[in-house]
Structures are given as C-alpha cells and as structure tokens.
Amino acid sequence: MTENTPHNALPAAAPDGHDYLPAAGRDSLLPFYDLLTRAVGMTKIYDTLVDSAQLRPGQRVLEIGCGTGNLIVRAKKSEPxxxxxGSDPDPLALARAERKARALTGIRFERGYAQRLPFSDGEFDRVLSSMMWHHLPADIKDAAAQEVRRxxxxxxxxxxxxVGGRVAADEGRNARRALHNPHLTGNLGNAIPDRFAAAGMECAEIATKRLRRIGRITFYRATRPS
Known part of the structure; x- marks a missing residue:
C-alpha cells in the first residue's frame, strides 16, 4: 500500500492476482492446510482459545481470518x-469451512477483510482470531483493530x-527467526496490546505457549469498554 491509501482500503493485488494471503500461502497448498495445522499442534491452541473466551448460550461470535473454519467450528461445537x-477473504478456504459446518445450524461464513468487516456496529459479543494477525501490514493492523472495536x-x-510478546534470541532458532521476520517483528513486545489500546480497547496478555516449529505464541484479551 502507498502512504496515500486509506487505511480501510484493500491492498493492491499480488502477482498471483490475490489482494489477500491465501490460507495456506498459495491456493495449490490449500488441500494440505488442515494437515499442517494439526502437525504444528494447533488443535490444543484452538481448545485453549475457546476455553479462554468463556462462550455462553445466545452469544454472537465472529472469527476474523477464519481460513478453513477450524476454530469457529470448534467454538460452535463447544457451545451449540x-x-x-467466520469471515475470511479467501473464497476457496471459505468453501472448505462451509463443508465442515454443513451438519451444524447457527453458523455461517462470509467473505470479508479484517480492515473492512461486513458487519454492523456492536453486532458481536466475542471476536476470535488465531495466527492471522502477523500477516497484516502495519497500517492494515491499525484499521483492523478499529474494526474489531466497532x-x-x-x-x-x-x-x-x-506470535507475540517477549521473544529473545536465546530461546532458540524459532525465536531468532521471529526476530528477523518482518511479518512477526510487528507483533513482538507490547505491539499487540499497544495497537488495541490505540483503538480504544483494554488489552492484556493472558497466556503463552510454545508451538513446535513456530516457537512462543501468546494469547491476548482485548475488551471494548462498556
């Protein structure tokens, strides 16, 4: 994006024609996406996030960047x-998510971008996000944080x-890689809480875990003031 592009505008299309990052990085890898998430241990991460959210009957819950629907389907099954x-810009991933949820009622999927969510003000009790935030450019993160609040x-x-929070080089190869990855460095330290605080939310780190092949990941809670 150029510095004259509005924050809620869509990014320019990449050489592959997409103006978003496909769920598996490229369309051809999408059939292997769920295998990859299981291989790196995401199943337990989904469970931890759903447990943290304390979902209750009657709540309206949105996942941004839902990909193939693993997290939002798990949330729905935890509290029918x-x-x-589920919202995502990738139509191929959404098609897979819809197939996973076809036996469930009260769940739907809509195409949308984190910085331009196709929903009304104050529509949701909870918003969930899993391993998507680091893919967003800095200016898109600002707009996305405002959209979450809205x-x-x-x-x-x-x-x-x-990936976020304190990461030190002495924590191993994954940590050193994170410190030199331009997508990840924008998440480190207090970057995530500070960004949501700037959007008018109260944000705090609530837990950390280590994920094989990825390293330290951090859980956050951000609340829109009453």
Whole structure:
C-alpha cells in the first residue's frame, strides 16, 4: 500500500492476482492446510482459545481470518447455542469451512477483510482470531483493530492468539527467526496490546505457549469498554 491509501482500503493485488494471503500461502497448498495445522499442534491452541473466551448460550461470535473454519467450528461445537460467523477473504478456504459446518445450524461464513468487516456496529459479543494477525501490514493492523472495536458490543471481548510478546534470541532458532521476520517483528513486545489500546480497547496478555516449529505464541484479551 502507498502512504496515500486509506487505511480501510484493500491492498493492491499480488502477482498471483490475490489482494489477500491465501490460507495456506498459495491456493495449490490449500488441500494440505488442515494437515499442517494439526502437525504444528494447533488443535490444543484452538481448545485453549475457546476455553479462554468463556462462550455462553445466545452469544454472537465472529472469527476474523477464519481460513478453513477450524476454530469457529470448534467454538460452535463447544457451545451449540452460539450464533457463530467466520469471515475470511479467501473464497476457496471459505468453501472448505462451509463443508465442515454443513451438519451444524447457527453458523455461517462470509467473505470479508479484517480492515473492512461486513458487519454492523456492536453486532458481536466475542471476536476470535488465531495466527492471522502477523500477516497484516502495519497500517492494515491499525484499521483492523478499529474494526474489531466497532463490531464488538460495549463490554464485548476479542480473544487473539499469535506470535507475540517477549521473544529473545536465546530461546532458540524459532525465536531468532521471529526476530528477523518482518511479518512477526510487528507483533513482538507490547505491539499487540499497544495497537488495541490505540483503538480504544483494554488489552492484556493472558497466556503463552510454545508451538513446535513456530516457537512462543501468546494469547491476548482485548475488551471494548462498556
């Protein structure tokens, strides 16, 4: 994006024609995406995020960057009386998510970008996000944080997990790689809490775990003030 591009505008299309990062990095790898997430240990991460969100009957829950629907489907199964929505810019990933959820009621998928969510103000009690945030450019993160605040009701809460928090070179190869990866460095330290605080939310780190082949990941809770 150029510095004259509005924050909520869509990024320019990449050489492959996409204006988003496909769920598996490229369309041809999408059939292997779920295998990869299981291989690196994401199943337990989804469970931890869903448990942290304390989902209750009747809540409206949105996942941004839902990919093939692993997290939002798990959230729906954990509390069947949710009104659950998954949003992602990748139509191929959404098609896979819809197939996973075809036996469930009260869940739907809509194409949308984190910086331009196709939902009304104050529509959701919870917003979830898993390992998506680091893919966004800095200016898109600013707009996405504002959008999360907008679609949450007053008192509503975001639960997010991604590479983030304190990462030191002496923690191993994955940590050193994170410190030199331009996508990840924008998440490190207090970057995530500071960004949501700038959007008018109260954000704090709530847990950390280590994920094989990825390293330290951090869970955050950000609340829109009542």
């Amino acid at each position: 009386r949710l009104d659950a929505v 679609v949450l009701r007053p008192g509503g809460t975001l639960y997010l997990v991604d």
